[in-house]
Amino acid sequence: MEQKTKVHAEDGKQDLTITRQFDLPIDLVFKAYVEPEIVEQWMGTKVLKLENKKHGCYQFQTTDPKGNKYRFNGTIHEFEPNQKIIRTFEFENTPFGVQLEVLVFEKINDDTSKLNIHVIYESVEQRDQVLKMPFTQGINMAHNRLQEIVSNLKDHSINHPAAK
Amino acid sequence: MNLRRDVFQAIADPTRRAILVLVASQSMTAGAIASNFDTARPTVSKHLQILTECELLQQEQNGREIYYNLNPKKMKEIADFIEPFRKMWDDRFNKLETIMKKNKRK
Numbered sequence: 001m002e003q004k005t006k007v008h009a010e011d012g013k014q015d016l017t018i019t020r021q022f023d024l025p026i027d028l029v030f031k032a033y034v035e036p037e038i039v040e041q042w043m044g045t046k047v048l049k050l051e052n053k054k055h056g057c058y059q060f061q062t063t064d065p066k067g068n069k070y071r072f073n074g075t076i077h078e079f080e081p082n083q084k085i086i087r088t089f090e091f092e093n094t095p096f097g098v099q100l101e102v103l104v105f106e107k108i109n110d111d112t113s114k115l116n117i118h119v120i121y122e123s124v125e126q127r128d129q130v131l132k133m134p135f136t137q138g139i140n141m142a143h144n145r146l147q148e149i150v151s152n153l154k155d156h157s158i159n160h161p162a163a164k
Numbered sequence: 165m166n167l168r169r170d171v172f173q174a175i176a177d178p179t180r181r182a183i184l185v186l187v188a189s190q191s192m193t194a195g196a197i198a199s200n201f202d203t204a205r206p207t208v209s210k211h212l213q214i215l216t217e218c219e220l221l222q223q224e225q226n227g228r229e230i231y232y233n234l235n236p237k238k239m240k241e242i243a244d245f246i247e248p249f250r251k252m253w254d255d256r257f258n259k260l261e262t263i264m265k266k267n268k269r270k
Contacts, residue, residue, distance in 0.1 A: 003250075003254070004254065004257070004258075005250060005253050005254035005257050006250070007246050007249055007250040007253065009246060011175055012173075018250075018253055020253070020254075020257045022257070022260070022261055022264075023261060023265070024261060024264050024265065024268070025268075028264040028267060028268060029260070029264065031264070031267075032260045032263065032264050038263060038264075038267075041259070041263050042256055042257075042259040042260040042263055043256060044256075115257075130249075131245070131246060131249050132245075
Protein backbone atom coordinates (compact mmCIF):
# COMPACT_ATOMS: atom_id res chain seq x y z
CA MET A 1 0.00 0.00 0.00
CA GLU A 2 1.23 3.46 -0.79
CA GLN A 3 1.98 5.64 2.21
CA LYS A 4 -0.37 8.57 2.71
CA THR A 5 2.28 10.80 4.23
CA LYS A 6 5.59 11.10 2.43
CA VAL A 7 8.79 12.81 3.48
CA HIS A 8 11.40 13.64 0.92
CA ALA A 9 14.79 14.75 2.21
CA GLU A 10 17.82 14.66 -0.06
CA ASP A 11 21.25 14.11 1.40
CA GLY A 12 23.28 17.22 2.04
CA LYS A 13 20.38 19.65 1.51
CA GLN A 14 18.89 22.04 4.01
CA ASP A 15 15.27 21.50 3.11
CA LEU A 16 12.68 18.76 2.98
CA THR A 17 9.14 18.22 1.78
CA ILE A 18 6.22 16.56 3.51
CA THR A 19 3.26 15.58 1.34
CA ARG A 20 -0.04 14.17 2.41
CA GLN A 21 -3.24 13.30 0.63
CA PHE A 22 -6.45 13.69 2.62
CA ASP A 23 -9.87 12.15 2.08
CA LEU A 24 -11.28 15.57 2.82
CA PRO A 25 -12.39 18.62 0.87
CA ILE A 26 -9.75 21.32 0.73
CA ASP A 27 -11.63 23.79 2.96
CA LEU A 28 -11.72 21.27 5.82
CA VAL A 29 -7.98 20.64 5.63
CA PHE A 30 -7.37 24.38 5.64
CA LYS A 31 -9.80 24.84 8.53
CA ALA A 32 -7.78 22.34 10.58
CA TYR A 33 -4.85 24.75 10.30
CA VAL A 34 -6.85 27.87 11.13
CA GLU A 35 -9.25 27.09 13.97
CA PRO A 36 -7.35 27.06 17.28
CA GLU A 37 -9.57 24.38 18.89
CA ILE A 38 -8.96 22.03 15.97
CA VAL A 39 -5.21 22.74 15.82
CA GLU A 40 -5.04 21.87 19.52
CA GLN A 41 -6.67 18.51 18.92
CA TRP A 42 -4.53 17.14 16.12
CA MET A 43 -1.24 18.83 16.97
CA GLY A 44 -1.60 17.97 20.65
CA THR A 45 -0.65 21.49 21.70
CA LYS A 46 -2.27 24.40 23.45
CA VAL A 47 -2.74 27.39 21.14
CA LEU A 48 -1.71 30.56 22.97
CA LYS A 49 -2.05 32.77 19.94
CA LEU A 50 -2.96 32.28 16.29
CA GLU A 51 -3.45 35.26 14.02
CA ASN A 52 -4.31 34.00 10.57
CA LYS A 53 -3.18 36.95 8.48
CA LYS A 54 -0.15 38.48 6.87
CA HIS A 55 2.20 39.76 9.58
CA GLY A 56 0.24 37.75 12.13
CA CYS A 57 1.94 35.47 14.56
CA TYR A 58 1.27 32.31 16.47
CA GLN A 59 2.46 30.63 19.62
CA PHE A 60 1.80 27.07 20.71
CA GLN A 61 2.65 25.36 23.96
CA THR A 62 2.94 21.74 24.93
CA THR A 63 3.29 20.45 28.45
CA ASP A 64 4.88 17.13 29.24
CA PRO A 65 3.61 14.98 32.12
CA LYS A 66 6.30 16.42 34.37
CA GLY A 67 4.85 19.88 33.82
CA ASN A 68 7.69 21.14 31.64
CA LYS A 69 6.42 23.60 29.10
CA TYR A 70 7.68 23.81 25.53
CA ARG A 71 6.81 26.75 23.33
CA PHE A 72 6.79 27.14 19.58
CA ASN A 73 6.22 30.34 17.70
CA GLY A 74 6.32 31.85 14.29
CA THR A 75 5.21 34.65 12.02
CA ILE A 76 2.78 34.34 9.16
CA HIS A 77 4.06 35.86 5.95
CA GLU A 78 1.38 34.86 3.53
CA PHE A 79 -2.16 33.72 4.13
CA GLU A 80 -4.39 32.75 1.24
CA PRO A 81 -7.48 30.83 2.38
CA ASN A 82 -7.70 27.29 0.98
CA GLN A 83 -4.47 27.81 -0.97
CA LYS A 84 -1.34 28.77 0.80
CA ILE A 85 0.33 29.65 4.09
CA ILE A 86 3.92 30.81 4.38
CA ARG A 87 5.21 31.03 7.93
CA THR A 88 8.25 30.68 10.11
CA PHE A 89 8.55 28.13 12.88
CA GLU A 90 10.76 28.21 15.92
CA PHE A 91 11.05 25.78 18.80
CA GLU A 92 11.86 28.22 21.61
CA ASN A 93 15.03 27.76 23.67
CA THR A 94 16.47 25.07 21.42
CA PRO A 95 19.45 25.20 19.04
CA PHE A 96 17.26 24.22 16.08
CA GLY A 97 17.03 27.73 14.70
CA VAL A 98 14.18 29.17 12.68
CA GLN A 99 12.66 27.29 9.80
CA LEU A 100 10.62 28.59 6.91
CA GLU A 101 7.49 26.65 5.98
CA VAL A 102 5.59 26.91 2.72
CA LEU A 103 2.27 25.11 2.90
CA VAL A 104 0.41 24.60 -0.36
CA PHE A 105 -3.15 23.27 -0.23
CA GLU A 106 -4.23 21.62 -3.43
CA LYS A 107 -7.71 20.49 -4.41
CA ILE A 108 -7.76 17.13 -6.20
CA ASN A 109 -11.54 16.73 -6.33
CA ASP A 110 -14.50 17.61 -4.10
CA ASP A 111 -13.54 15.02 -1.48
CA THR A 112 -9.81 14.72 -1.87
CA SER A 113 -7.04 17.21 -1.38
CA LYS A 114 -3.33 17.36 -1.02
CA LEU A 115 -1.07 19.26 1.32
CA ASN A 116 2.49 19.98 0.31
CA ILE A 117 4.82 21.40 2.96
CA HIS A 118 8.23 22.66 1.98
CA VAL A 119 10.44 23.27 5.01
CA ILE A 120 13.70 25.18 4.70
CA TYR A 121 16.20 25.11 7.57
CA GLU A 122 19.13 27.39 8.32
CA SER A 123 21.66 24.68 7.52
CA VAL A 124 22.03 21.04 6.52
CA GLU A 125 23.11 20.23 10.09
CA GLN A 126 19.99 21.80 11.56
CA ARG A 127 17.73 19.92 9.19
CA ASP A 128 19.37 16.63 10.07
CA GLN A 129 19.12 17.45 13.75
CA VAL A 130 15.37 18.05 13.45
CA LEU A 131 14.98 14.84 11.44
CA LYS A 132 16.73 12.89 14.15
CA MET A 133 14.58 14.34 16.90
CA PRO A 134 11.74 11.80 16.76
CA PHE A 135 14.33 9.11 17.43
CA THR A 136 15.20 10.47 20.84
CA GLN A 137 11.67 11.79 21.37
CA GLY A 138 10.23 8.36 20.66
CA ILE A 139 12.13 6.98 23.60
CA ASN A 140 11.09 9.89 25.82
CA MET A 141 7.48 9.67 24.71
CA ALA A 142 7.19 6.02 25.61
CA HIS A 143 8.61 6.92 28.98
CA ASN A 144 6.33 9.93 29.41
CA ARG A 145 3.31 7.90 28.39
CA LEU A 146 4.04 5.49 31.20
CA GLN A 147 4.49 8.34 33.62
CA GLU A 148 1.24 9.90 32.47
CA ILE A 149 -0.69 6.70 33.14
CA VAL A 150 0.89 6.33 36.54
CA SER A 151 0.22 9.93 37.57
CA ASN A 152 -3.36 9.70 36.28
CA LEU A 153 -3.86 6.77 38.60
CA LYS A 154 -2.45 8.77 41.47
CA ASP A 155 -4.35 11.96 40.65
CA HIS A 156 -7.65 10.18 40.28
CA SER A 157 -8.53 10.38 43.96
CA ILE A 158 -7.65 14.07 44.31
CA ASN A 159 -9.67 14.96 41.22
CA HIS A 160 -6.82 16.85 39.65
CA PRO A 161 -7.69 18.69 36.44
CA ALA A 162 -5.89 17.02 33.55
CA ALA A 163 -3.14 19.16 32.08
CA LYS A 164 -3.23 19.62 28.37
CA MET B 165 25.22 9.86 16.60
CA ASN B 166 28.46 10.88 14.96
CA LEU B 167 28.76 7.62 13.11
CA ARG B 168 25.29 8.12 11.72
CA ARG B 169 26.21 11.52 10.37
CA ASP B 170 29.24 9.99 8.71
CA VAL B 171 26.98 7.56 6.89
CA PHE B 172 25.02 10.45 5.49
CA GLN B 173 28.12 12.27 4.42
CA ALA B 174 29.22 9.06 2.76
CA ILE B 175 26.13 8.76 0.63
CA ALA B 176 26.02 12.49 -0.15
CA ASP B 177 28.63 11.93 -2.87
CA PRO B 178 27.30 10.81 -6.28
CA THR B 179 30.31 8.58 -7.06
CA ARG B 180 29.93 6.80 -3.76
CA ARG B 181 26.24 6.29 -4.41
CA ALA B 182 27.11 4.83 -7.82
CA ILE B 183 29.56 2.44 -6.15
CA LEU B 184 26.84 1.26 -3.79
CA VAL B 185 24.53 0.62 -6.72
CA LEU B 186 27.29 -1.32 -8.50
CA VAL B 187 28.09 -3.67 -5.64
CA ALA B 188 24.45 -4.11 -4.71
CA SER B 189 24.08 -6.85 -7.31
CA GLN B 190 27.46 -8.59 -6.88
CA SER B 191 30.70 -8.55 -4.89
CA MET B 192 33.46 -6.75 -6.79
CA THR B 193 37.17 -6.09 -6.46
CA ALA B 194 38.46 -2.52 -6.22
CA GLY B 195 39.84 -2.85 -9.77
CA ALA B 196 36.52 -4.00 -11.20
CA ILE B 197 34.72 -1.14 -9.45
CA ALA B 198 37.27 1.43 -10.66
CA SER B 199 36.91 0.24 -14.26
CA ASN B 200 33.34 1.57 -14.20
CA PHE B 201 34.49 5.12 -13.55
CA ASP B 202 36.59 7.64 -15.43
CA THR B 203 37.96 8.86 -12.10
CA ALA B 204 41.55 8.02 -11.17
CA ARG B 205 42.04 4.75 -9.36
CA PRO B 206 43.28 6.36 -6.09
CA THR B 207 40.14 8.49 -5.99
CA VAL B 208 37.99 5.38 -6.24
CA SER B 209 40.12 3.76 -3.53
CA LYS B 210 39.46 6.74 -1.28
CA HIS B 211 35.71 6.39 -1.86
CA LEU B 212 35.89 2.68 -1.06
CA GLN B 213 37.77 3.47 2.10
CA ILE B 214 35.13 5.95 3.27
CA LEU B 215 32.29 3.54 2.46
CA THR B 216 34.06 0.74 4.31
CA GLU B 217 34.82 2.93 7.32
CA CYS B 218 31.19 3.78 7.83
CA GLU B 219 30.27 0.13 7.31
CA LEU B 220 28.23 0.58 4.17
CA LEU B 221 30.64 -1.78 2.41
CA GLN B 222 32.11 -4.98 3.74
CA GLN B 223 35.42 -6.42 2.65
CA GLU B 224 35.79 -10.10 1.94
CA GLN B 225 39.12 -11.79 1.32
CA ASN B 226 39.01 -14.33 -1.47
CA GLY B 227 42.46 -15.73 -2.22
CA ARG B 228 44.67 -12.79 -3.10
CA GLU B 229 41.75 -10.56 -3.94
CA ILE B 230 39.63 -8.37 -1.70
CA TYR B 231 36.00 -8.21 -2.70
CA TYR B 232 33.61 -5.48 -1.68
CA ASN B 233 29.96 -6.08 -1.01
CA LEU B 234 27.06 -4.14 0.39
CA ASN B 235 26.18 -4.22 4.08
CA PRO B 236 22.37 -4.46 3.92
CA LYS B 237 21.98 -3.83 7.63
CA LYS B 238 23.62 -0.43 7.38
CA MET B 239 21.65 0.46 4.27
CA LYS B 240 18.44 -0.30 6.11
CA GLU B 241 19.53 2.01 8.90
CA ILE B 242 19.60 4.88 6.41
CA ALA B 243 16.12 4.03 5.17
CA ASP B 244 14.88 3.88 8.77
CA PHE B 245 16.42 7.21 9.68
CA ILE B 246 13.58 9.31 8.25
CA GLU B 247 10.85 6.87 9.27
CA PRO B 248 10.19 8.14 12.84
CA PHE B 249 9.86 11.70 11.48
CA ARG B 250 7.48 10.52 8.76
CA LYS B 251 5.51 8.46 11.26
CA MET B 252 5.15 11.47 13.56
CA TRP B 253 3.57 13.52 10.76
CA ASP B 254 1.51 10.59 9.55
CA ASP B 255 0.01 10.18 13.04
CA ARG B 256 -0.78 13.89 13.24
CA PHE B 257 -2.37 13.98 9.81
CA ASN B 258 -4.39 10.83 10.50
CA LYS B 259 -5.74 12.56 13.57
CA LEU B 260 -6.51 15.68 11.52
CA GLU B 261 -8.39 13.54 9.00
CA THR B 262 -10.45 11.79 11.68
CA ILE B 263 -11.35 15.05 13.41
CA MET B 264 -12.33 16.80 10.19
CA LYS B 265 -14.41 13.85 8.97
CA LYS B 266 -16.48 14.17 12.13
CA ASN B 267 -16.62 17.90 11.57
CA LYS B 268 -17.99 17.32 8.09
CA ARG B 269 -20.90 15.23 9.32
CA LYS B 270 -22.02 17.92 11.74
